[in-house]
Amino acid sequence: xxxxxxxxxxxxxxxxxxxxxxxxxxxxxxxxxxxxxxxxxxxxxxxxxxxxxxxxxxxxxxxxxxxxxxxxx
Amino acid sequence: xxxxxxxxxxxxxxxxxxxxxxxxxxxxxxxxxxxxxxxxxxxxxxxxxxxxxxxxxxxxxxxxxxxxxxxxx
Amino acid sequence: xxxxxxxxxxxxxxxxxxxxxxxxxxxxxxxxxxxxxxxxxxxxxxxxxxxxxxxxxxxxxxxxxxxxxxxxx
Amino acid sequence: xxxxxxxxxxxxxxxxxxxxxxxxxxxxxxxxxxxxxxxxxxxxxxxxxxxxxxxxxxxxxxxxxxxxxxxxx
Amino acid sequence: xxxxxxxxxxxxxxxxxxxxxxxxxxxxxxxxxxxxxxxxxxxxxxxxxxxxxxxxxxxxxxxxxxxxxxxxx
Amino acid sequence: xxxxxxxxxxxxxxxxxxxxxxxxxxxxxxxxxxxxxxxxxxxxxxxxxxxxxxxxxxxxxxxxxxxxxxxxx
Numbered sequence: 001x002x003x004x005x006x007x008x009x010x011x012x013x014x015x016x017x018x019x020x021x022x023x024x025x026x027x028x029x030x031x032x033x034x035x036x037x038x039x040x041x042x043x044x045x046x047x048x049x050x051x052x053x054x055x056x057x058x059x060x061x062x063x064x065x066x067x068x069x070x071x072x073x
Numbered sequence: 074x075x076x077x078x079x080x081x082x083x084x085x086x087x088x089x090x091x092x093x094x095x096x097x098x099x100x101x102x103x104x105x106x107x108x109x110x111x112x113x114x115x116x117x118x119x120x121x122x123x124x125x126x127x128x129x130x131x132x133x134x135x136x137x138x139x140x141x142x143x144x145x146x
Numbered sequence: 147x148x149x150x151x152x153x154x155x156x157x158x159x160x161x162x163x164x165x166x167x168x169x170x171x172x173x174x175x176x177x178x179x180x181x182x183x184x185x186x187x188x189x190x191x192x193x194x195x196x197x198x199x200x201x202x203x204x205x206x207x208x209x210x211x212x213x214x215x216x217x218x219x
Numbered sequence: 220x221x222x223x224x225x226x227x228x229x230x231x232x233x234x235x236x237x238x239x240x241x242x243x244x245x246x247x248x249x250x251x252x253x254x255x256x257x258x259x260x261x262x263x264x265x266x267x268x269x270x271x272x273x274x275x276x277x278x279x280x281x282x283x284x285x286x287x288x289x290x291x292x
Numbered sequence: 293x294x295x296x297x298x299x300x301x302x303x304x305x306x307x308x309x310x311x312x313x314x315x316x317x318x319x320x321x322x323x324x325x326x327x328x329x330x331x332x333x334x335x336x337x338x339x340x341x342x343x344x345x346x347x348x349x350x351x352x353x354x355x356x357x358x359x360x361x362x363x364x365x
Numbered sequence: 366x367x368x369x370x371x372x373x374x375x376x377x378x379x380x381x382x383x384x385x386x387x388x389x390x391x392x393x394x395x396x397x398x399x400x401x402x403x404x405x406x407x408x409x410x411x412x413x414x415x416x417x418x419x420x421x422x423x424x425x426x427x428x429x430x431x432x433x434x435x436x437x438x
Contacts, residue, residue, distance in 0.1 A: 001348065003149060003189065003299040007264065008327070017125050019326050021136070024128030026322040034314045035300070035307065043149065043189070044128035045080065052236050055243030055263035056293065063240070074202065076153040076368060076408065081181070088181065090271050094282070095180045097274030100150075103172040107165050108154070116368065116408070117274035118226065129147065153410065163344050167355070170347030190347035191299065198382050201389030201409035209386070220421065222295060222335065222372040227400070238399050245395040246369075253387045254373070254380065262295065262335070275366065309417050313428070316420030336420035337372065 002031050007047045009054040009061045020046055075104050080120045082127040082134045093119055148177050153193045155200040155207045166192055221250050226266045228273040228280045239265055294323050299339045301346040301353045312338055367396050372412045374419040374426045385411055 004027045008015065024044045031037040051061035077100050081088065097117045104110040124134035150173045154161065170190045177183040197207035223246045227234065243263045250256040270280035296319050300307065316336045323329040343353035369392050373380065389409045396402040416426035 001189075001301050001346070001353070003191075005297045005299075007295040007297075009293050015327065017133070017135070020125055021128075021133050022326045023322065024133055025131050026326065027319065028128065028131035030315065030318040030322070034311050034318065040130040042128075042130065043147075045122055045149075046126040046128075047122075048126070049264055049266075052239055053265040053267070054293070055240075055247065055261075055265075057259040057261065058244050058247035060236070060240050060243055061293070062236070074155055074200070074207070074408075076410075078151045078153075080149040080151075082147050090279070090281070092180050093271055094274075094279050096176065097279055098277050099176040099180065100173065101274065101277035103169065103176070107168045107172065108161065113276040115274075115276065116366075118268055118368075119272040119274075120268075121272070127147070134147070163352070163354070166344055167347075167352050170352055171350050174347065174350035186349040188347075188349065191341055192345040192347075193341075194345070195410055195412075198385055199411040199413070201386075201393065201407075201411075203405040203407065204390050204393035206382070206386050206389055208382070220335075220374050220419070220426070222337075224370045224372075226368040226370075228366055234400065241399045242395065245399065246392065249388065249391040249395070253384050253391065262293075264295075273366070280366070309425070309427070312417055313420075313425050316425055317423050320420065320423035332422040334420075334422065337414055338418040338420075339414075340418070 001041045002035070002037055002043070004031075004042070004044045005047065006044065007049060009051045010048045011051075015046075015048065074114045075108070075110055075116070077104075077115070077117045078120065079117065080122060082124045083121045084124075088119075088121065147187045148181070148183055148189070150177075150188070150190045151193065152190065153195060155197045156194045157197075161192075161194065220260045221254070221256055221262070223250075223261070223263045224266065225263065226268060228270045229267045230270075234265075234267065293333045294327070294329055294335070296323075296334070296336045297339065298336065299341060301343045302340045303343075307338075307340065366406045367400070367402055367408070369396075369407070369409045370412065371409065372414060374416045375413045376416075380411075380413065 006023060027044050028039050028042040031042045032039055054061045056064060079096060100117050101112050101115040104115045105112055127134045152169060173190050174185050174188040177188045178185055200207045225242060246263050247258050247261040250261045251258055273280045298315060319336050320331050320334040323334045324331055346353045371388060392409050393404050393407040396407045397404055419426045
């Protein structure tokens with residue numbers, strides 16, 4: 001019955017199908033270990049959000065990442 | 074005032090505009106019948122999720138569907 | 147597989163268990179009729195929100211309801 | 220710590236990166252002014268929804284917009 | 293940056309603070325292991341939902357649990 | 366039409382009705398200024414979350430706050 005929604009800002013290197021499968025498997029195992037839930041009852045949904053649409057500290061992630069790259073350069 | 078959010082894993086045959094309109098009309102009618110809400114006050118949002126991003130029972134829906142097809146074949 | 151989340155502002159007369167059961171049954175039937183989903187695969191979650199925490203048109207519902215009552219009085 | 224999720228039906232003229240940045244900045248400032256939150260602690264996520272997937276008053280926004288245009292014509 | 297929202301139907305034996313802390317720690321570790329996210333950037337929110345407000349297979353969880361108990365008795 | 370959902374961890378000093386009204390008014394004004402939305406079309410929902418149910422950096426906010434108080438003492 002548990003529903004788990006994971007929201008991520010999309011990165012330059014996209015999250016792979018294998019990583020998504022690992023997230024789904026890992027969250028499901030956690031629900032089983034901590035709350036004794038049957039794996040079949042666990043639903044996981046991953047939302048990948050455009051970095052232009054995700055803000056942290058008052059700025060879009062696109063801006064934050066650009067600045068971080070300039071500092072590192 | 075009621076808000077209804079419907080989340081679906083995207084299928085091979087995409088949900089059509091007509092089906093979405095039926096969902097919107099049906100949910101709105103239900104809010105009117107059960108809770109006496111004015112239709113104008115009802116908002117419905119449908120999210121179609123990539124099957125790779127939707128997990129059930131510890132596995133992505135893409136994997137579950139592939140296995141089901143193999144069993145049926 | 148479909149997940150349906152219904153959000154409602156709490157009213158003076160609370161939504162009864164029978165009304166909630168009708169919402170759950172009605173939404174599930176709709177998913178079956180429109181999208182051919184198996185009833186067992188449908189999850190419905192109802193969130194009842196404090197009217198102080200729900201705003202429409204820039205004002206909390208508590209304020210809107212008070213004003214509407216004064217107009218009717 | 221506050222999380223703010225803004226959901227919008229996509230319009231013919233898409234919301235620009237500059238408008239999204241203004242929304243993110245404005246919401247963050249509001250959290251700081253009203254609740255004394257540190258800007259770094261505020262997360263804002265904007266979801267742009269296909270108008271076919273958004274219903275108001277029992278109809279998809281695509282239908283509502285088409286009708287409004289016909290009335291204006 | 294990842295946000296994780298866990299939704300659970302409340303049980304007779306409530307989820308303890310220790311179990312919630314385990315869920316939060318476990319999900320955060322998973323984000324670090326699979327996606328290389330810094331732990332400080334992970335937010336987890338647990339929503340406990342009244343079983344009367346949660347439906348599966350067209351019925352409220354309250355009804356489903358009552359029936360299961362009668363079968364076991 | 367825009368929907369805005371604000372999620373906050375509950376604090377020792379609860380968010381007042383006046384602060385919630387300010388959040389609702391402020392977000393609605395922002396939607397009008399940035400996106401030219403009619404105020405009547407804006408819905409705002411505030412969710413106050415138990416700090417035990419909110420995790421940051423792998424720990425519940427209850428634990429984080431306790432530690433911060435000890436450091437300040």
